[in-house]
Amino acid sequence: MGQLRLLLQVAFRNLFTSKINILIGGIIFFGTLLVVVGGALLDSMDSAMSRSIIGSVAGHIQVYSDDSKDELSLYGGMSGEPDLAVVDDFSRIKPVLEKHPNVKTVVPMGTSGALITSGNTVDLTLARLRDLYKKRQTEGESPALRENIDSVKGHVRQMVALMEEQRAKSRELLTEAAQDPVEVEALARARTDAFWNAFEEDPFGSLEFLENRIAPQLPDGDLLDLRYVGTDLDAFQKSFDRMEVVDGQAVPAGKRGMLMSKFYYENFLKLKSALRMDNIKQERDVNQKRIDADPTLQRWVKENQTQTREILFQLDPVKTRQAVERLQKVLGSQEPSLEKLLSEFFTTTDDNFDTRYQQFYAELAPLLDLYRLRMGDSLTITAFTRTGYVQSINVKVYGTYQFKGLEKSFMAGAINLMDLMTFRDLYGYLSPERKAEITELQKGSGLKELDRGSAEEALFGEDSGNTLVADATPGLIEESKVFEGGLGALAREDLVARVYSQQEIEQGEALSAAVILKDPEQLDRTMEELRESTKAAGLKLRVVSWQQAAGIIGQFVLMAKLVLYFAVFIIFVVALVIINNAMMMATLQRVREVGTMRAIGAQRSFVLSMVLIETVLLGAVFGLGGALVGSGIMSALGSAGIPAGNEALYFFFSGPRLYPTLSAGNLIAAFVIVLLVSAISTLYPAFLATRVSPLQAMQTDE
Structure with missing residues (x-):
């Protein structure tokens, strides 16, 4: 014990005596x-x-079919959607999974992807006009x-006039060959009083002309x-709080519908x-950026x-006049052109x-449709x-949703939610009702199934009795008879209004299932x-963990580690x-000291312990300093x-800010690494120190 105390005293004495x-x-x-x-x-x-x-x-936990060619990747993979085999009947796997005491x-x-079109302004306005004429036709x-x-x-009519003005401006830049004469002629016709005076005689024909010949000119x-x-x-x-x-609003229980991500919307x-106004405000307020300094x-x-065209085309004549008056008041201008007022x-x-920004939402926004899609519209x-x-499926959008804390996250916000029945239709799943319906159609058509090997002979052989010219056979399929009873009701049913039972929702296809646990600490054991x-x-x-199911996103932190x-x-x-x-240099500088100690009776073990303890103490003191500073930073x-x-980063931080914490494991890992490196790096210099003899030390110059 006395020797250890002496070694510690020597180590503390030499701690700051050397630059090394x-x-x-x-x-x-x-x-x-x-x-x-x-x-x-x-x-x-x-x-x-x-x-x-x-x-x-x-x-x-995520569960999916073991017959899948690819690994599950909920956020998509590098090559697109993973190729997953279908779980044919979710109702079979649900009770098996829920039997586990740790499954909540x-x-x-x-998961899948699709394409939608936001529609141009002319398309949307013409659709509104068509709906009004249909309403007049029925009511x-x-x-x-x-x-x-x-x-x-x-x-x-005002939009057509604006399109004509823009085409006139483009003529200054385009040659005659670059202009489509058919489009020019169509636009000229839509500008005439004769076209609009005759509009009421055939409104649907006029609308068809505008939809097919005018709307495509506004891309x-x-x-x-x-x-x-x-x-x-x-x-x-209920599961994802x-x-x-x-x-x-939320999609009513059992009904078809969609909740669009607020971020996507x-x-x-x-x-x-x-x-763009929203984005500028966010960058200025959150990230402290300035317009005069940020490209x-x-x-x-x-x-x-x-x-400004998107705004100009949205406003009808009445709203255009209102917008001009409001902007003139805000800007203190007498400019009559709305386009110039908007630019200013x-x-x-x-x-x-x-x-x-405040004036935009107070004065202009009430005159505009800020979104291409309204809640309650069909997409x-x-x-x-x-x-x-x-x-293609029409689905009603009931509302928007978000995950609390992930409002600005692209990865969480890119996911839109859809009812399972609509998903199955888009995925190409045939429900039992549809299969029965197709069977009835096949029976009514008089068709029979042929083997591939004998198909050519049966259809075109000499004994087939078939001719290459088929006569029309009206009444071959009598729809009124085929769709009688329950199938008829199903075929005529408005799917949007139908309410599905929980059994119907669960008895069918799914690509995967999310498992929520009562005790997440038991994840590996539960899996x-x-x-x-x-x-x-x-x-x-x-059966895979959330980290595996997330694909490359889930492996991000592992790769960072x-x-x-x-x-x-x-x-x-x-x-x-x-x-x-450095220790070798320090040892060589202390040859006389070590030799003297050996001369007065110090054993090699004492010298070895002295060098090791000095280095370990050095590592402990400076390591403790680094740990304390690191703890302060954290x-x-x-x-x-x-x-x-x-x-x-919103996704990786699970919110707008990351509030990091320091665990005991981080400190222990740091100390273990420091002490090991210190001890290992000292072994050879310490061994050299033990080889110094008293005679060698006395012969060494200062």
Whole structure:
């Protein structure tokens, strides 16, 4: 014990006496600081991202068919949607999974993508006018209906005039050969009084002309990618507590419908001028950017100044006059041109932006349709089925939703929710009713199934009795008879109004199922037990964690940790070499001291212990300093939070800010690494020190 006390006294005495010791200590200090801060940040990000993935769509566990060619990737893969085999009947796997005592709920799912069109302004206005004429056709004309028809007709006529003005401007830039004479002729016809005077004689024919010949000349409609999850919407909302309905309402229980992501709704279906104003405000308020210094903000301002057509085409004559009056008042101008007034209004700077932003939503927004789609509208979704043909479905959009804390996240916000029955239709699933319906049609048609090998002989052989010219056979299929009874009711039924039972929702296809656990700490054990129970039930299923189900997104933090650990490894390898060389230099400088100690009776074990303890103490002191500084940094970051500078970080931070925490594991790992590196790097210099003899020390010059 006395020897240890002596060794510690010597170690403390030599701690700061050498510049080499300070160099070694500095390396250890910064290495420890990196391990503590970097490890704590990545652990905190891992925890935050797990909350994002688990709380948004994945659950704790995902289950899907073991016959799938690809691995499940809920957020899509590098090559598109994964090729997953279908779970034919979700109602078979649900009770097996729910039997486990740690399983809270099981939610059926299917992810896919489709295309939608936002429609251009002329298309949308013509659709409104067509609906008004249909209403007149069925209900008769009333003064209020006549007023609406005349108002929308005036709006269409004004849009045609604006298109003619823009075409006149384009003639200055385009040659005659670059202009389509058919389009020019159609636009000229739509500008004449004769066309509009004769409009009421054949309104649907006139509308068809405008839809086919005029609307395509305004290419402001967008073809948008729509990523969606088909699910049991009631079960989804109950299981994922971060989900909240923002606009409109939830889809009524058992009905077909869709909840659009609030993020998607704002960023892809909002009036572009309004969206750019919102983006500028966010960058200024959240990220403290300035218009006069940021090229992106300057570009948005320029686009608002020049791209006013979307607003001009939205306003009918009455609203155009109102907009001119309001802008003249706001700008203190007498300019009669709405286009010029808008350009001046959108000339925003850091000094006037906040005022203009408020004026936009107070004065202009009430006159505009800020969104291409309203709550309650039907959306036509076009997707490829699993067999490769195109399927289009009209689905009612009941509202928008978001995940609390992930409002600005693109990855969470890119997912739209759809009822499971509509998803199955888009996916190409044939329900029992549809299969029965097709069977009835086949029976009524008189067709018979042929083997592929004998098809040619049966159809075209000499004994087939068939001719190459087929006569029309009216009445071959009598629809009134084929669709009698229950099938007839099903065929004529309005699917939007139909309410499905829970049994109908669950008895059918799903691509995967999200499993929510009661105790997430038992994740690995629960997964293993679910694999065993599903195998025993004869179900060929893969059971994967949320991290695996998220694909490359789920592996992000793991890869970041590997990068950090590799960097730490390199740093400490370099540190080991430097410390080793420094200790060798220090040992050579202390040859006389070591030799003298040996001469007065110090054993080699004493010298070895002295060098090792000095280095370990050096590592402990500077490592403790690095850990304390790292703890202080983490405490400050934990209080203030790290802001998510972009939309991607919202997902990884599980909100607008990451509040990192420091665990005991981070500190222990840092100390263990520091002490090991210190001890290993000292072994060879310590061994050299033990080889110094008293005679050799006495012969060494100062």
